Amino acid sequence: MTRRRRCAAAIVTAAALVLAQSAPAFAYLKFGVRVGSRQIALKWAQLPVRYFVNDQSSVPGVAVSDFQAAVGRAFAQWQAVPTSAIAYQFGGLSAAVPGQDDGTSALGFVNKPELERVLASTSFLVDSQSGALIESDIFFNSAFAWSVAAAGETGKFDLESIALHEIGHLSGLGHSALGETELRADGGRRVVAAEAVMFPIAFASGSIAGRTLKADDVAGISDLYPDGNFAGDFGSLSGRVTKDGQPVFGAHVIAFDPNTKTMVANFTLTTQGEFTIGGLSPGPHIVRVEPIDDADVESFFDTSRQVDVDFKVTFHDHLVVVPRGGDSGVVTVAVARK
Amino acid sequence: MRRAVVFACVAIAGAAHHAAAQEPRPGRIDVSAGLMWMGGQTLGSADATETTPTQTAFTLFSSTADLGAGAGIEGRVGVRVSRAIDAQISGSYAKPTVKVSVANDVEGAAPLTAEDRLDQYTISFGLVWYPAARRAATSRVAPFVSGDVGYLRQLHESATLVQTGRIVRVGGGVTYAWRSGAGRLKSSGLRFDAGAALRSKGAAFDDAIHAAPTVVVSFFARF
Numbered sequence: 356m357t358r359r360r361r362c363a364a365a366i367v368t369a370a371a372l373v374l375a376q377s378a379p380a381f382a383y384l385k386f387g388v389r390v391g392s393r394q395i396a397l398k399w400a401q402l403p404v405r406y407f408v409n410d411q412s413s414v415p416g417v418a419v420s421d422f423q424a425a426v427g428r429a430f431a432q433w434q435a436v437p438t439s440a441i442a443y444q445f446g447g448l449s450a451a452v453p454g455q456d457d458g459t460s461a462l463g464f465v466n467k468p469e470l471e472r473v474l475a476s477t478s479f480l481v482d483s484q485s486g487a488l489i490e491s492d493i494f495f496n497s498a499f500a501w502s503v504a505a506a507g508e509t510g511k512f513d514l515e516s517i518a519l520h521e522i523g524h525l526s527g528l529g530h531s532a533l534g535e536t537e538l539r540a541d542g543g544r545r546v547v548a549a550e551a552v553m554f555p556i557a558f559a560s561g562s563i564a565g566r567t568l569k570a571d572d573v574a575g576i577s578d579l580y581p582d583g584n585f586a587g588d589f590g591s592l593s594g595r596v597t598k599d600g601q602p603v604f605g606a607h608v609i610a611f612d613p614n615t616k617t618m619v620a621n622f623t624l625t626t627q628g629e630f631t632i633g634g635l636s637p638g639p640h641i642v643r644v645e646p647i648d649d650a651d652v653e654s655f656f657d658t659s660r661q662v663d664v665d666f667k668v669t670f671h672d673h674l675v676v677v678p679r680g681g682d683s684g685v686v687t688v689a690v691a692r693k
Numbered sequence: 694m695r696r697a698v699v700f701a702c703v704a705i706a707g708a709a710h711h712a713a714a715q716e717p718r719p720g721r722i723d724v725s726a727g728l729m730w731m732g733g734q735t736l737g738s739a740d741a742t743e744t745t746p747t748q749t750a751f752t753l754f755s756s757t758a759d760l761g762a763g764a765g766i767e768g769r770v771g772v773r774v775s776r777a778i779d780a781q782i783s784g785s786y787a788k789p790t791v792k793v794s795v796a797n798d799v800e801g802a803a804p805l806t807a808e809d810r811l812d813q814y815t816i817s818f819g820l821v822w823y824p825a826a827r828r829a830a831t832s833r834v835a836p837f838v839s840g841d842v843g844y845l846r847q848l849h850e851s852a853t854l855v856q857t858g859r860i861v862r863v864g865g866g867v868t869y870a871w872r873s874g875a876g877r878l879k880s881s882g883l884r885f886d887a888g889a890a891l892r893s894k895g896a897a898f899d900d901a902i903h904a905a906p907t908v909v910v911s912f913f914a915r916f
Contacts, residue, residue: 533743534743535743535751535753535799546746547745547751548742548743548744548745548746548751549743549744550742550743550744558746559746561746562746562747563748564744564745564746564747564748569744609741611739611741611754611756613737613739613756613758613793613898614739614898616739616740616741616742618741618753637854638854638856639791639793639809639849639854639896641741641756641793641795641807643741643753643754643798643802645800645802648800667801667802667803668798668800668801668802669802669803670754670795670798670802670803670805670807671807672805672807673807673808673809674791674793674807674808674809676809676849676850676851676853676854677853677854678851678853678854679854681853683851683853684851684853
């Protein structure tokens with residue numbers, strides 16, 4: 356028996372069912388699925404992940420071959436992460452339509468003008484008995500203008516950038532909050548800057564800034580599908596966030612490594628306000644805690660969770676040293692109400 | 694502390710005009726141990742940045758790091774390899790503090806200085822040149838120029854991470870022999886070193902070379 360669990364991670368709109376894992380060790384914001392009383396990470400049990408490209412639809416300026424090449428580059432970039440074992444295989448062109456429960460992971464254009472803020476979306480077919488991932492489809496909304504031009508095109512969204520984001524979801528990653536936005540007059544948000552491909556809101560049309568994986572993305576995919584000596588060469592930083600002595604759920608915790616000038620982040624994911632950020636380079640880190648305020652909370656958490664956003668951005672008052680192959684030990688960051 | 698040491702050096706140097714040793718610069722093995730002071734130095738700066746739609750950097754916050762000044766202990770063993778030159782090996786231990794100042798947060802977080810204490814070890818090899826070796830043979834005071842190259846090992850406060858780097862020291866000083874003898878102990882006295890320590894890697898935020906003044910006051914014995 357199977358059930359479909361749609362995770363609309365599509366850039367701009369909130370994910371429908373993003374369940375934050377509460378596993379304490381090396382937790383990373385990734386999709387979870389409940390099997391009986393257990394919650395397990397949603398990931399592929401068998402690699403490579405075989406995908407097909409729908410050859411029945413295209414949009415102006417993006418032929419099927421262009422589409423296949425663009426998503427191929429995006430898949431290749433995830434696969435090239437040296438600390439991750441994730442692998443993909445192009446199965447061929449197919450008439451399979453994204454969103455259909457046919458056991459085939461398909462990518463293609465689908466016209467959904469009613470989803471006026473959804474550029475693309477990833478869905479999963481999961482075995483509810485075992486939690487095994489059977490199929491994952493990605494549709495790109497052909498109601499928008501798309502581009503595969505090397506330098507991007509004004510007024511068109513970059514297919515490769517959006518594919519890179521959605522393939523992160525297809526692989527099991529949830530959203531990252533490493534980004535800054537400002538509100539637009541129409542109520543939407545404009546991305547000022549982001550440092551994770553998995554940030555839930557896309558760069559404006561014409562931009563190709565989302566074509567490159569960032570440290571946060573690399574840490575996430577490596578945490579989910581570790582390869583080589585990932586566990587031995589990298590470390591983790593863990594702790595808890597409190598406000599007035601009480602745990603804070605859903606706080607966004609950033610670990611900044613001044614040596615590599617990279618940021619990796621996670622959230623407090625337990626009722627005790629605990630967090631663990633895995634995949635960190637060994638060395639001292641600056642820890643910064645902020646509320647989720649640059650995207651909808653629903654982009655990261657199930658709406659049933661009580662996420663605290665009423666506190667000031669705070670730096671931890673000590674450098675936190677991440678050891679090679681180990682954990683920093685628990686640090687506590689006390690934040691104050693706004 | 695630096696002022697006191699400089700004063701002491703001047704006083705010793707002044708005394709050199711009046712002091713006269715009774716025998717050549719004695720001994721072949723030189724052993725010394727004493728207190729070291731190393732000045733503070735910058736360790737670089739690093740901005741936490743995000744990428745804008747046009748692929749420029751957007752600064753989330755900025756940070757600068759300094760290694761605080763501090764005292765430690767140092768020991769040396771030298772071997773005379775010529776009339777004017779000793780080869781020496783030295784080791785030191787200190788406990789400096791890394792201070793990282795965080796500021797300019799885009800969302801208005803209060804600036805602060807985060808700290809981490811280091812256990813710092815060095816081991817170096819180098820040469821000591823006594824330019825007035827002929828005169829030093831008959832003087833209590835012997836000026837010298839020294840330089841050495843070494844290995845830097847810094848253990849962070851939590852004892853969970855070691856960072857390594859290189860250290861080069863150049864400088865000079867004087868030895869003042871207050872006791873000379875014909876027995877096994879040929880002479881003993883005070884040694885004053887002053888110079889610059891050039892460090893790279895270790896706890897630094899970059900690969901640049903960072904300089905700091907150093908002063909060492911030690912007791913020596915020649916055998």
